[in-house]
Structures are given as structure tokens and as C-alpha cells.
Amino acid sequence: MPEKVQSADVVIIGAGIVGGSIAYHLCREPGLKVVCLEREGVAAGSTSRSAAAFRHQFSSRINVEMSLWSGRAYCDFSESMGCEPIFAQQGYLFLYSDPAQLEAASQRVAHQRALGVENVQVLDGPAACSLPALEDTLAADKIAGATWCPGDGFLHPTTITQVYYERAKELGLISRIGTRATTIERQNGKVTGVRLADDSLIEAPIVINAAGWWGNEVARMAGVEIPLVAVKRYLYLTNQLEPRRVSHFPMTVFDLGPYYRPESNGLLFGSDDRPKKPGGWQSYPPPSQDFAALLEAQDGVPEDFGRSLDGYGIEVLAEIAEFVPFFEEEVAIESIVCGYYEITPDEKALIGWDPRVGGLLHATGFSGHGVMHAPATGEIVRCLVRDKEPPFDIGPLRIDPLLRNEERDDPEVMVI
Ligand SMILES: Cc1cc2nc3c(=O)[nH]c(=O)nc-3n(C[C@H](O)[C@H](O)[C@H](O)COP(=O)(O)OP(=O)(O)OC[C@H]3O[C@@H](n4cnc5c(N)ncnc54)[C@H](O)[C@@H]3O)c2cc1C
Secondary structure (H helix, E strand, C coil): CCCCCCECEEEEEEHHHHHHHHHHHHCCCCCCCEEEEEECCCCHHHHHHHHCCCCCCCCCCCHHHHHHHHHHHHHHHHHCCCCCCCCCCCCCEEEEHHHHHHHHHHHHHHHHHHCCCCEEEEEEEHHHHHHHHHHCCCCCHHHCCEEHHHHCCCEEHHHHHHHHHHHHHHCCCCEEEECCCEEEEEECCCEEEECCCCCCCCEEEEEEEEEHHHHHHHHHHHCCCCEEEEEEEEEEEEEECHHHHCCCCCCECCCCCCEEEEEEEEEEECCCCCCCCCCCCHHHHCCCCCCHHHHHHHCCCHHHHHHCCHHHHHHHHHHHHCCHHHHHHHHEEEEEEEEEEECCCCCEEEEEECCCEEEEEEEEEECCCCCCCCHHHHHHHHHHHHHCCCCCCHHHHHHHHHHHCCCCCCCCCCCC
């Protein structure tokens, strides 16, 4: 039987990687009584459906800083948390076929280096194609150059979430798995507690919305809307391939679109389809405000996105094969994983207090970056709850300008 609590200092809604990191960081604060509510299971949402890539290569200052902070935490994670390795630093390679795009990417690299990313670099075409980990697999005549960061790579999100959550429980977290929040109670414009599906109430002055793509549903429980839509994304897992050949590949992205990386004994691939689909990715498929229908659809693979010969997966495979010829002959789709990106208008996260409801703090809207930026998010939320300055300026992540229909500072163009 879960422990029945009537009150807490903080209630977190959601036990994905973001809620897990927040729980861990808050529980390290002495004397704070923290409850985490999770409707389904630890890491049951987008966290377990992610490509799990980690990179420092962003265009905005804020996302580079989120990666610098989180990267240090992930490098140290298995030792400090006492768990198996969770970070495969096999590098992250952005390849470009267009010299103008490469030039723009080179300027971003200068910006990243100025912010403190030490090992990111620009490579010309021959240098990119002869990276040892790639084993001469690229079509060299198609590659103008690349940006390369060998310290980047990919993570194990489910393990990280479970470890955060277990360590938080050891530090006193009150865990309520299988418990759905239904209403955020308010009085005089301030949060007073969270009502649960069984109609019981946990009184608390602070509620943290860590509900991922359900973030708007949780905001509505407090009588407000946040600018967040859920957009379906697909990952394709391939047949087994010669492990010695593929297991050392980095995360590799072509022209900010199709990408692949090793997974088990094969590969995982996907794409950012925005440039190619009419109306941009938000219309493919259309976002919905019907959250019950979206929940049903989380695992559903529509026919167009399946393995059929005219399906999206085969389309992406063919795009990658243009740059990596062995894809055409040797790679086949074996299974499909899908889930939702949680997307704000400028595709940057929403972290901070809601100015309309005292005590409501949002930590959602991470787009394709929530796994990599979870450690920094936990630390930022800890600082906000304790009324301290976060480790760096989080102005570009605040919700306030979006509520006034204004653009936030520090735009991000590197959204995959
Ligand atoms: C295909 C795909 C590829 C991706 N690739 C990457 C990548 O390469 N790198 C990267 O960093 N990120 C990637 N992402 C994004 C990343 O997965 C998400 O940003 C991240 O997992 C968000 O974590 P979260 O904890 O906020 O949300 P979630 O993991 O979705 O967790 C939210 C939790 O809240 C719970 N919840 C919701 N409502 C309630 C309620 N009312 N009461 C109680 N509990 C509730 C849900 O059950 C869920 O467990 C990818 C996402 C997808 C879909």
C-alpha cells in the first residue's frame, strides 16, 4: 500500500527523466518533504521512447549551457550515483552537403567554443569521411564537411530515471506510482494542493509540472494554458549488423534531417521531417488538444509510418542511403518505437514559475532535448524552489514572454 500523505512542501507531477532529476535534486535539500505522483510508471512517457542522444552542439546560449551542466553530471553519474555506465561518449557528427550550411555551422561552433565547449570542431569533407569510427562508410563526394564533438554521444534514459528515482527515495522522496493528479487546488491565486483520482488531497504550496507532453493537461488542472503541443515522432530499429562494424558509430545527422546511431546489435534511425513536409512538422501529423486520444495513440504506428514500401521509414532509410551506401543493401527495419515531443512555439523548454498561479512551476517543453537536459533542469528547479539564483541565466526559458505572445531571447535553430 502506498503511504498516505496529507501534506508536503512540494508535489512533483510526473516521474519521467525530468521529474526524476527534480525529485533527486530537491530531496538533497535538508528538511524538504517531497512527493512525486506518477500516473503510469517510472519513465513510462517519452523518456523510454527517446533516441537518447546527447550533444553540446546548439545555436542558443541557454541550450549550450544546459548541455555543459548536464554533460558534467552525466560524465560523473555512474560513479556519483553508484550505477552501471549510462553515457556512451561516441561522439555526435553533423554532416553537411551544402557549403553554405557548413559555413553557418562553423559559426555556431565558434559560439559553442566561446561558451566553453572544448572539443567541438569543424572538419572538411575528407576529414569527416575518414573519422575512424565511421569505417569508410560515407559517400565522400556528397559531404562538404561536418561539425564533430567527440565528447557527445548517447545515454540510457530509463536507467538514469530509475537511478534518480531510487536515490531520491533513499533521501526521503514519497513516491506515488500509479497515482493520477486530477486537479491543482488554488486559493487566492496560489496553489494549495493536488487532488488525486481517488479524490484524496495532498496539501502543498508548490506543485511542479514535470508531465512532459501532458504538460498542458496539468496546467489546465490549475486553470491555465501553456503554449505546448505534442508532436508524434518515430524511431526505426534495424536488423542485426556486423557489430564490429557498427557498434562504434557516433550519432550522425545529415543536413539537420535524417540521423542514425548504433542500438543493440544494429542501428536506430529517424529524421526531423520539417523541411520536407508541407506546412512543417506540426501538421504531420496534426497536433491535437484531445489528450485522451493522444495517450491512446502514443504507441500507435499509422500505416504511413510503418514498414510499407511507400512508408515514411523506408523514405528516411533511402535518404540516409544516399550518404551511407551500405544502408541500401544491408539495412532493413525490424521494429518501430514512437512517442511525443513536447513542443513550445520556439522549441525551447519552459522552466520557471507561472506568473498566473503562485506556487506552480513548469519544467516541460523540451522538444528533443529533455533527456540530455534533465540534470541541469533538476538543479535549476532546486534553486528556484529554494529562492536561489540558478547556475546560469535561464531568462530564455521563462514562460512570461510567450504568454504575452512575444518572442523569447536566444533563438535555437539546432532542433532535430
Ligand atoms: C522519438 C523521440 C526521440 C527523442 N530523442 C531525444 C534525444 O535524442 N535526446 C533527448 O535529450 N531527448 C529526446 N527526446 C525527447 C525526450 O524524450 C523528452 O524531452 C523527455 O523524455 C521528457 O521527459 P519528461 O520527464 O519531461 O516527460 P515524460 O518522460 O513524458 O514523463 C512525463 C510523466 O508524467 C506522467 N503524468 C502525466 N500526467 C500525469 C498526471 N496527471 N498525474 C500523474 N502523472 C502524470 C506520465 O505518465 C509520464 O510518465 C525524444 C523524444 C521522442 C519522442
